Amino acid sequence: MNAILxxxxxxxxxxxxxxxxxxxxxxxxxxxxxxxxLLAGPVGEPTPTGAVLVFTSEQAASDFAAKDPYVQAGVxxxxxxxxxxxxxxxxxx
Numbered sequence: 001m002n003a004i005l006x007x008x009x010x011x012x013x014x015x016x017x018x019x020x021x022x023x024x025x026x027x028x029x030x031x032x033x034x035x036x037x038l039l040a041g042p043v044g045e046p047t048p049t050g051a052v053l054v055f056t057s058e059q060a061a062s063d064f065a066a067k068d069p070y071v072q073a074g075v076x077x078x079x080x081x082x083x084x085x086x087x088x089x090x091x092x093x
Contacts, residue, residue, distance in 0.1 A: 002054055002055065003082065003083055006051070007079050008079070009050050013075060017070065020070055020073050024068060024069050036056050039054050062081050
């Protein structure tokens with residue numbers, strides 16, 4: 001079952017993320033290359049208010065959050081992992 005990792009960001013996210021952005025993106029690209037991360041991106045405009053990342057499992061999402069510099073440095077003010085039941089496109093079972 002897929003899982004959603006959601007981040008909340010504060011109003012100062014643009015300044016806070018700068019020193020951690022390269023390490024965060026390295027982790028994102030590694031998770032995607034491994035097949036565990038299906039898609040990811042920020043939400044909110046013009047300044048992001050958070051991000052949504054879709055993983056292949058809750059464990060993969062939790063492991064990612066534990067290693068993410070954005071979580072460790074407080075760029076993400078809160079995060080949560082929730083199961084995602086994919087309806088479209090239809091999956092087996």
